[in-house]
Amino acid sequence: MSSQNLSINVHHVTRVEGHGDIEVNLKNGTIEKCSWNVVEAPRFFEAFLQGRPYKDVNHITSRICGICSIGHQLASLKATEAAMGVKISEQTRLLRKLLLHGENLQSHVLHTYFLVAPDFLGVGSVFPLVKTHKDVVVRALTLKKLANDLCDVVGGRTVHPIRCKVGGFSCLPKTSELEQTRARLEAARPEIDKTVELFATLTIPAFERETEYIGLYAKTEYPLYEGELCSSDAGTYKDEDYLAVTNEYIVPQSTAKYTRNKRESYMAGALARFNLNYASLHPKAKKAAAALNLKAPCHNPFMISVAQVVEIVDSLENAIALLDTILKRGLQEEALEVKPRAGRGVGIVEVPRGILFHDYTYNEKGEIVKANCIIPTNQNHANIQKDMEKFLPMILDKSQDEIRLGLEMLVRAYDPCISCSTHYLDVKFIA
């Protein structure tokens, strides 16, 4: 069908976290409007952080997002610890890394199986698949439960973990719980293999738009908890210089700020990490990438979901390896020692949807005077917009429904977490 006149208005794209709209207008074959709009209600987190004591801050910022609450807490703790000069133990580092792999696993399983796969299987949600593809649904639920149980064991709760504290943990897992979790992760390997096989059968739309990739970079491990801030165009930056990378600006169609660095937009997330860190992936994850025909650098945003499958393999293997190290060392109770002091600190971690920045300034009592959080989805909004502008003209010969689905799939590939992205917000407190 030739779509000389066309109007698409997707109010609240489904199977994404938060509220975003797609607007397309075509008149006499000319694209008059092609727009990705963020319409989430702002919640003003950074404003009400004002005056809050440092011990509450990670628990408050956790509530920015239910899905990435572990990542928000860890970025928050790193920022507070940097501001107050708190050193953490090796045990705490290992347990935090384990938690992030658990979150990555959980979130990627949810996104690839529940939110993306229905498009390829021609259904509107995972629910009808309970009848038609029960084995697939049970596998997805089993893997998701395993990842959530891992986070429960380490963090005390998977949504808004309880035990993460400035300087360490309020309470440690039992050795027996870690051993049990390790055994279950190992037993899940065949299910992970089947996941790779399933996604290898899906036909990913052919589309490419080269962009800048931003994420953490590390030589010795695939970085989630720590690494150097890195751009595929410009190399590495110091943590404190992150604002030189993000360059936020406000656009009329969005309650979230946009970002750009060397080009008009950049990408964060699983594909950006993959492109920057292919060399440090676990060998089994590299094998999965080959089976899924994903090669670095890849410039097809629809392949983000495939990169997530590769990271599922990586996170499972790294979680097992971390558990081995932790169990070998043995767990020791550690006192939390924090002396509040005035100062500024930046905390950067990789969360499932990409690189996350928290930046706090504290007064001498250890209360927040200024806060800035820049969330991955924020950093992807401009890239989504630019992808849509290039992708739409390529599919104009399709039916209206196919065009709508194509654009929705593009947005969904980014796994946007929109309720997060309206809480990035640069805060200047008025004294």
Next chain:
Amino acid sequence: MKPKIAFFDFASCEGCQLQVVNLEMEIPTLLELVDIVAFREAMTEASDDYAIAFVEGSITRESDIPRLKKIRERATVLVALGACASSGGLNALKNRMGMDTVKNIVYGDKAGRFETFPARPIHAVVPVDVHIPGCPIHKDEFLRVVQALLLGKKPEIPDYPVCVECKLKDNLCVYELGQKCLGPISRAGCGAWCPSNVDACAGCRGFISEPNKNAQTDIMKKYGLTPDMIMKEYRLFNAYTEDSNE
């Protein structure tokens, strides 16, 4: 015919709906008992025909009000899902700062473009039949509520303090560890989730109906908190209730 249920959200982190998705192995069983007809976070299809509506999130802008009223009209039973919907939750922390101030802090000279008013729980706008408190909700409590509603019973939400559950678990009182806990006045039902993980209760499930706040304030003073610090503790999850003296 199976009862139709639907999920909706306003200003929130969507973590309570995620807790529903996190039911995991219980989901197939749940789907045998109910039809989920709207759940934007998880499905594309949406129907306006439902008996039970679960609403997550606070009401923070004019455009939220007609949308919530429509949901109320269509649903036989309206359930507030989680702290943001049932008590305003963290969202209400901005309320006393003044809307112009918070908008300026966040959006600078573009502040005029963004719509917001003081955050309120959904019962401040429409009648609510059941409140499931908590940040996040507890999965077991969600299932208990669904079970009761399907049996035509009124779901029971505990009205005794977290300390009761904490003592039953034989936890060491976190006051002994130097923490300041709101357990004595906060609503139980979470199994003393935070104190069981050696962290103070912050009252995310709201306070019991007749909280002994004077005694609570005295305890916190005794443990070295100033009135300003005590107010911050009370307001963290309960700013709307505290500010409006509900």
